[in-house]
Amino acid sequence: MTAAKPFARADLLARRRLFSAPAWLGLAAAVIVLALLPLLNLAFPAGHALHVSSYIVALLGKFMCFAIAALALDLVWGYAGILSLGHGLFFALGGYAQGMYLMRAIGRDGVYHSTLPDFMVFLDWKSYPWFWAFTEHFWYAMLLAVLVPGALAFVFGYFAFRSRITGVYFSIITQALTFAAMLLFFRNDTGFGGNNGFTDFKRILGFDITAPATRAALCWTTLAALAGSLVLARAITQSRLGRVLTAVRDSESRLRFIGYDPQGFKLFVWTVSAVMCGIAGALYVPQVGIINPGEMSTQNSIEMVIWVATGGRGTLIGPIVGAGAVNAVKTWFTSVFPEFWLYALGLIFVLTTLFLPQGIVGLARQVAARRSRRKP
Incomplete structure (x- = not known):
């Protein structure tokens, strides 16, 4: 028994390592490749063999924003077992905070040449509402993009987890919250731009x-x-903390029985996930050029779930792969058969559930495991 202790400690240390050496190398290589694409856009003129178009750069930025949102969802769904159908709300809140800064950065270059955004002039607003105060400052707007989703998630999660709402009931409540917020933002008298939202951005930090x-x-x-x-x-x-979250996912009642209170752990990871989504939304808006209440639609939140499931729930890398793969298919499909995209999205989810229950990353791991067993 004493001889087994060093091996147990070594195994524990191995499990606590952030990434293995090959994983660090793979991540570094991926970062370098992705960072090179915008550089090729700047370094070579259009028509050159190595030139990467501005459209590809913008598309890459958008996909990476979606990857951050998928990663945030995997943190709560894949590891804590909390299925959220409302992460689109946190994503949109971060986008609106960034969008108002961009609207104020337009200055008097709008259609009405006013210091107020065009939609406020059209609706006969005389001044900014109180919640948009100081948003002409970039760093304050970025603070809102972090604090507002985080505060909303904390308050909502506190009451939901305190009431021990779990499973499908929690998913339905998050979906209802997102839908209610979307209806609020669609109204013209709330100061969020109504149906059109915020658009026609011209500058960011003076550029x-x-x-x-x-x-x-x-x-x-x-x-x-x-x-x-x-x-x-x-x-x-x-x-x-991660091991406790996994225990919450696998058997929350047993975790309570041995003396843990899961509420604080769930609330922490839920709030962190919302903040990550808010940051993703804030980065998304200047690259896409618009933010409107449609980003809060239940369809967008469900798409995030499909990204995670397709890539591989509970793997972290999987949601990033899934977000890129599904949105690449969406970009092509909506340009060819735009009216059939929702059917194709549903088919992707059904096929993933039936034939790839562990996602793309899970399939890759199974193939690698089979090859390693054949080598000896």
Whole structure:
């Protein structure tokens, strides 16, 4: 028995490592490749064999924002067993905070040449509502993009987890919350732009938002945020907190029986996940050029679930792969058969559930395990 202790400790240390050496190399290679694409856009003129179009750079930035949102959802669904159908709300709240800063950065270059956004002038607003105060400052708007989703998630999660709402009931409540917020934001008298939302952005931090250099900087910033989110999520899941979250997912009642109170653990990871979604939304808006209540639709939140399921729930890397793969298919499909995309999305989810229950990453791991068993 004494001889087994060093091996047990070594195994525990191995499990606590953030990433293995090959994984670090793979991540570094992926970051370098993704960072090179905007650089090729700047370094080579259009028509050159190595030139990457501005459309590809913007598309890459958008996909990485979706990957951050999928990673955030995997943190609560894949590891804590909390299925949320409302993460689109946190994503949109971060986007609205960024969008108002961009609207105020337009200055008097709008249609009505007013210091107020065009939609406020059209609706005969005389001043900004109180909740948009100080949003002309970039860092304050970014603080809102973090604090507002985090505060809403904390308050909602506190009462939901305190009431021990779990499973499908929790999913339905998050969906209802998102739908109610979407109806609120659609109203013209609430100060959120109504149906059209915020658009026609011109500058960010004084730079032309459509300039290739600005697009490249936004893409690199999103890449850094994605890498940081992955490291943070991995650190959480590899810690003792991560093991408690896994126990919550597998058997919450048994965890309570041995003396743990899951409420605080669930509330922490739920709030962190919402903040990550808010950051993703704030990075998404300047690269896409619009934010409206449609981003809060239940369809968008369900799409996030499909990204995670397709890539591989509970793997962290899987949701990133799934977000990229599903949205790449969506980009092609909506340009060819736009009216059939929802049917195709449903088919992807059904096929994934039936034939890839562990997702793309799970399939890759199974193939690698079979090959390793055949080698000896």
